[in-house]
Amino acid sequence: MPTIRKRGAKWQVQIRLSGSPAVSRTFPTKSEAVAWARATEAEVHANGTSTMDSSRPSCPVTLRQLLERYRDQVTPRKKSRRHETCRINKLLRDAISDTAADAVTPGMIATFRDKRLKSVGSQAVIHDLVLLGQVFRVAMNEWDLGLPENPVSKVRKPKQPSGRVRRLTSDEFNRLTVAGQSIMAGDIVGLMCFALETAMRQSEILNLLWADIQWTSRTLLIKDSKNGTPRVIPLSRKAIQILEGRQGLKLKSPFPYHVRAVQRAWDATVGDAGVDDLHFHDLRHEAISRFFEKGLGVPEVALISGHKDMRMLLRYTHMTAAEIAKKLD
Template sequence: MATFRKRNAKWQAQVRRAGFTTSTKSFHTKADALAWARKVEREADKGIDAQQRETLQNTTVSELLERYRDDVTPNKRGSASERYRIKTFLAQSWASTSLDKLSTKAFAAYRDERLLEVKPNSVVRELGLLRAIFATAINEWDIRLTQNPIAGVRFPRSNDARCRRLHNVELETLLTEACNCSSPFLNAAILLSLETGLRRGELLNVSIHHVDFELSTLLVPMTKTGRPRNIPLTNQAVTLLKGMQGKADLVDGKLFACTPNALRLAWERCRKRASRSCSSVADFRFHDLRHEAISRFFERGLSIPEVALISGHKDLRMLFRYTHLNPADVARKLNEGQANA
């Protein structure tokens, strides 16, 4: 219940409610006092008392970002990219906003600004991270926001899924440059990626101890989904891995003695040199090798569940973006079927 008293030249508003801290504040006009009291009562209806309101007033978005970066991010796979995104957030004007003044409008404006700079998928990932940060603050840090400010933000539709296949001349050019480069691991990394469809991080964690040459399988212990998987190997992959046995680390059996960044730099140098004689390869990314491998699995006649076993996709619908089959190959299959009828 709110009460109002005129003291000296000011109006004092006081809100009392059972189970909540009494809130008192003075204003120059009664209208301001009434507006404040209504706000406090609305907050009380949502479970926010004076002490919690003070926390919101004295805490900025940047403090939440820094706490999440220091306490939560280090325990995640992909922490480096998450730290980079949080660094981007900290440079925004809304990072200095106190939590009691947060609005969905500010983050909707941020979304629109970022869409002018980066692709929709990047914006989706950034908004998803912000939503997770505020959810953690609300659910685990007892920050009594009335709602997650990202909840009302419309996520952009992702329209940047790549449809990039690797042509034979491009592969030959890349492999030629990889063999001639100063990075001894690059040629094998390209070939093994094409034969297995492993992600870059999974590829660099391949250990000879995880290869079963008798069964032609490879255990992938560290994955994007956090769950290990056992994948079948092609004959070419088995031959390649056998040839790499002598180069395995004596302690952990790792086959690639390089960091993700070293692989990235080696790939960029190789691609740049290859583009001099084959200009179309200039836009080919290392991750596109995984896309190419998965597309080839489908072209070999594997079913979606079989490809998912190799690729590690939990959502089978995601595999449809990889199934850019060659229409000429499909036509050949159709004609073969009619010829055999």
């Protein structure tokens, strides 16, 4: 039996018969879709194949073209546009991108997954599969790509890795402080210290404006957060001192730097300090862990960090059974 469903302003027909290849086509009206479905189904029953479907032109676009269109039209509207653009550009270098879009099968996607797992971690592969699935979904729903199904939907994703836990030692902090003094005129040290005091993400710090700071109440408004929800966070005295020092430099914003410049400065600082496997984002984990060690409760830390899932936040506590036992006495 044919399946007829509406996709946007058009109607898509899918016909699946045992022993015959699936056929599909999109029409501007339901009546045309029904008429074609009946005729095609009858022909397949009679001949085992469909000349009507073979007369339909094959998909005129490749996966490469879908990825490029998605990158240019959809990605720019996202907060993660920089990272997603880089991810799409990497996918474009893979041979699978030259496959016709309607010829991509779940088996091809699975082969791509297994090949990627040999060179990158499971989280990166999960991001790749999610992105490919989104590209096909948009193409099918909004760009009239006539496919019977999303080829990514049936592909098993790798197991989600455990959350990264990287604490910063006092020795590492001291070495980073010394190494960073000669990089970006020492401003990378101010960025590091401010991140440790506020648990703010790098993008949140770089987007900070002077008008977002309430000096008297020692609070700061984060208007553009990762989850899309603005939040007001308290500032420690040390955080205020860092901002006051920045204010004296007559800068247009507290940290007026491009993300690439910060990344280069951070990589140089970590390298000069001889600190292994430390990402700038690890400073957020360190800051949240320190909040818990100061005695702040989960709701208080969540207000600062912006976490909505308390289960995610609990992995920062690093509490041990021995420490809890002391509190029970």
